Amino acid sequence: MTEAIQFQLGGDGILLATIDLPGRPMNVLNGITGAAIETMVQRLETDPEVLGLVITSGKKDFLAGADLEGIRDITTAQEAFDLSMVMKRQLRRLEKCGKPAVAVIHGMCFGGGFELTLACHHRIAVTGARLGTPEVKLGLLPGGGGTQRLPRLIGMQAAMPLLCEGGEVKADKALTLGMVHALAPSREAAIEQARAWCLANPKVQQPWDAPKFRYPGGDSRSPAVAQMLAIAPAMAAAKSWNNYPAITHIMSCVFEGGLVDFDAALLIESRYFAACVVSPESKNMLNTLWFQLNAIKKGASRPPAVPASKVRKLGILGAGMMGAGIAYVSAKVGIECVLLDTTQEAADKGKAYSQDLLDKALKKGRGTAEQRDALLARITPTTSYEALAGCDLVIEAVFEDRAVKADVTKKAEAVIGAGAVFASNTSTLPITGLATASARPASFIGLHFFSPVDKMPLVEIIVGKATSPETLAKGFDYVMQIGKTPIVVNDSRGFYTSRVFGTYVMEGIAMLAEGVHPRSIEVAGLQAGMPMPPLALQDEVSLSLGLHVADQTRKDLAAEGKPYAEHPGMAVVRQLCEIGRIGKKAGHGFYDWPAAGSKGEKTLWPGLAQLFPVAAQQPAQRELIDRLMFAQANEAARCYGEGVLRSVADGNIGSIFGWGFAPFHGGALQFINAMGAKRFVERSRELAARYGARFEPAAVVVAQAETGRRFAD
Ligand code: NAD
Numbered sequence: 001m002t003e004a005i006q007f008q009l010g011g012d013g014i015l016l017a018t019i020d021l022p023g024r025p026m027n028v029l030n031g032i033t034g035a036a037i038e039t040m041v042q043r044l045e046t047d048p049e050v051l052g053l054v055i056t057s058g059k060k061d062f063l064a065g066a067d068l069e070g071i072r073d074i075t076t077a078q079e080a081f082d083l084s085m086v087m088k089r090q091l092r093r094l095e096k097c098g099k100p101a102v103a104v105i106h107g108m109c110f111g112g113g114f115e116l117t118l119a120c121h122h123r124i125a126v127t128g129a130r131l132g133t134p135e136v137k138l139g140l141l142p143g144g145g146g147t148q149r150l151p152r153l154i155g156m157q158a159a160m161p162l163l164c165e166g167g168e169v170k171a172d173k174a175l176t177l178g179m180v181h182a183l184a185p186s187r188e189a190a191i192e193q194a195r196a197w198c199l200a201n202p203k204v205q206q207p208w209d210a211p212k213f214r215y216p217g218g219d220s221r222s223p224a225v226a227q228m229l230a231i232a233p234a235m236a237a238a239k240s241w242n243n244y245p246a247i248t249h250i251m252s253c254v255f256e257g258g259l260v261d262f263d264a265a266l267l268i269e270s271r272y273f274a275a276c277v278v279s280p281e282s283k284n285m286l287n288t289l290w291f292q293l294n295a296i297k298k299g300a301s302r303p304p305a306v307p308a309s310k311v312r313k314l315g316i317l318g319a320g321m322m323g324a325g326i327a328y329v330s331a332k333v334g335i336e337c338v339l340l341d342t343t344q345e346a347a348d349k350g351k352a353y354s355q356d357l358l359d360k361a362l363k364k365g366r367g368t369a370e371q372r373d374a375l376l377a378r379i380t381p382t383t384s385y386e387a388l389a390g391c392d393l394v395i396e397a398v399f400e401d402r403a404v405k406a407d408v409t410k411k412a413e414a415v416i417g418a419g420a421v422f423a424s425n426t427s428t429l430p431i432t433g434l435a436t437a438s439a440r441p442a443s444f445i446g447l448h449f450f451s452p453v454d455k456m457p458l459v460e461i462i463v464g465k466a467t468s469p470e471t472l473a474k475g476f477d478y479v480m481q482i483g484k485t486p487i488v489v490n491d492s493r494g495f496y497t498s499r500v501f502g503t504y505v506m507e508g509i510a511m512l513a514e515g516v517h518p519r520s521i522e523v524a525g526l527q528a529g530m531p532m533p534p535l536a537l538q539d540e541v542s543l544s545l546g547l548h549v550a551d552q553t554r555k556d557l558a559a560e561g562k563p564y565a566e567h568p569g570m571a572v573v574r575q576l577c578e579i580g581r582i583g584k585k586a587g588h589g590f591y592d593w594p595a596a597g598s599k600g601e602k603t604l605w606p607g608l609a610q611l612f613p614v615a616a617q618q619p620a621q622r623e624l625i626d627r628l629m630f631a632q633a634n635e636a637a638r639c640y641g642e643g644v645l646r647s648v649a650d651g652n653i654g655s656i657f658g659w660g661f662a663p664f665h666g667g668a669l670q671f672i673n674a675m676g677a678k679r680f681v682e683r684s685r686e687l688a689a690r691y692g693a694r695f696e697p698a699a700v701v702v703a704q705a706e707t708g709r710r711f712a713d
Pocket of ligand 1: 318322340396397401404407425426428448449
């Protein structure tokens with residue numbers, strides 16, 4: 001077996017250790033790297049010729065973190081505790097052996113990689129390096145001493161947000177914060193600096209091992225820090241609603257670790273690390289936000305036989321809110337964009353959207369004027385279909401109207417080449433129906449973006465009945481090209497995301513009609529872990545749009561001779577629309593909204609109490625939360641059962657990235673897996689008996705409850 005670290009002892013007595021895990025594009029901490037670190041530490045401790053150590057990486061990045069497969073497979077807290085202690089003992093020996101160790105950091109240096117560098121006596125970051133402790137984002141915490149070394153290095157106050165939010169820090173900011181000691185323009189220059197530092201500092205000790213060590217800014221007992229520590233849990237809970245135990249565990253590590261000596265603090269950290277590893281929240285997030293997301297990004301839902309493609313020229317029909325956003329995100333990655341609308345003024349306005357975003361970014365110090373101008377030069381606003389000649393892909397984002405969409409489809413197809421793909425960004429109209437306007441339905445596909453396009457990470461790709469695998473592959477490659485995450489679903493009314501998202505808001509609205517206090521409904525949404533409460537969300541989307549879609553659905557189903565069962569929440573929406581309370585855009589919906597530009601806060605409309613009197617007996621919050629979550633999970637399971645969803649990964653990632661389904665549950669299908677099909681079916685039936693047939697468990701979950709199977713790809 002090739003070793004994960006190559007050693008080179010210089011004539012100056014400095015040992016250069018280059019981490020280069022064989023067969024992997026990135027360095028990660030696993031058994032093989034662990035063994036190599038052991039060899040490295042031993043050599044530093046025992047080889048008299050070695051006077052100092054410089055650790056660097058032989059890959060593009062320093063080290064991305066721990067191998068998460070190993071963490072996923074851990075089932076007991078003892079295993080997790082032992083694993084973290086193995087690494088800690090090595091790092092402790094490294095920093096206590098008396099000889100200098102310097103880390104040369106380039107590229108990504110995250111998680112366990114950053115913790116390894118924290119055990120070095122000196123850190124030099126190469127320009128462009130990014131450092132951080134992102135463990136919390138997967139429900140974990142830095143279990144290699146990170147929660148102890150970082151606060152002792154930069155102070156509790158500065159360390160807490162880094163540890164609890166998991167953001168990354170660029171090299172220059174890391175220097176300002178004190179996370180690294182020096183910067184260097186290149187890896188080679190950094191190695192030279194590192195050697196010189198070792199030679200200049202032959203006897204070293206970590207600050208926390210010095211007898212008179214004091215935390216910068218004070219420890220857990222100091223009044224200034226105590227004030228922060230007292231309010232930090234409440235501040236975190238206001239955002240997380242205590243749904244993320246890792247955040248609380250990190251704060252406990254920092255606080256408790258600040259009361260004891262360093263070695264005792266490391267034990268405390270390992271205990272909390274173990275609690276995180278075996279928590280359902282971490283299992284859920286690892287499953288979905290790591291393994292399933294990576295599977296999607298590696299093309300699990302893309303037809304494998306089709307060669308990779310790139311869009312060079314993109315046509316966008318309709319320069320409204322969506323078209324303008326699509327032009328921006330595409331031009332940003334170098335795609336030439338033709339932005340077409342019915343008038344030059346409308347097309348120009350669409351381009352101005354990009355100008356506006358770029359100007360704002362520039363003011364905040366992001367990007368340069370040259371980059372802005374180059375991006376803008378790639379967007380050509382026009383009214384002429386001739387300009388679409390040579391496009392590899394055309395996306396229509398005109399009004400949500402079948403006739404208008406059919407008209408632009410025909411006009412564009414008359415110009416673009418035979419190999420080009422035509423995509424619709426419709427949010428509600430089935431793709432197979434829209435494709436009837438196309439002369440080549442095999443090249444017709446749905447690319448459903450979310451608003452605002454520049455911020456939302458997901459694109460839902462909808463495969464119509466006639467869509468070919470080549471078209472799907474091209475659509476998929478384009479979504480990856482613009483840096484978004486694609487999910488692939490089969491055609492259906494509302495596709496996957498709009499259909500399931502609707503059950504969340506509608507359930508909240510139905511509660512209002514039953515006499516549940518609107519404030520309880522909104523709080524239940526947030527407690528459930530959703531980013532926005534249901535009534536406020538419907539106001540944002542607009543009640544009139546909801547009503548319009550419902551009426552259209554009723555008409556379509558009647559034409560197909562199919563029954564239409566209206567959600568009880570829709571009666572409430574209709575009632576509000578009738579009195580002009582159509583949502584945020586009108587300033588009035590479930591809330592009274594402050595005028596655009598004013599600093600006021602939205603407030604629940606007091607008139608709701610007259611329309612929907614609050615019942616004397618209020619249900620428990622748990623009941624409300626379950627209704628909101630079971631409604632979504634059941635609808636997602638139905639999508640899976642009906643074949644709208646083509647994979648579990650798409651279902652889970654689509655729910656989190658598309659409408660913010662509580663991430664700690666790991667997505668709408670993982671919600672059922674984590675609970676177990678049996679319990680899910682029982683609780684669904686209870687809810688169905690109380691609130692209606694919409695809660696009857698999806699057939700696919702009932703079958704799982706009988707067979708013991710679960711959602712898996
Ligand atoms: P919009 O009203 O902001 O923009 C539509 C644009 O299309 C307008 O600029 C209009 O002038 C132009 N247009 C209309 N007819 C045209 C024609 N014949 N030829 C060329 N241009 C024409 O609407 P939007 O919110 O950008 O939505 C566009 C599409 O995207 C709709 O199908 C909508 O359902 C879908 N969508 C919207 C959202 C959203 O949140 N707004 C999200 C996903 C999908």
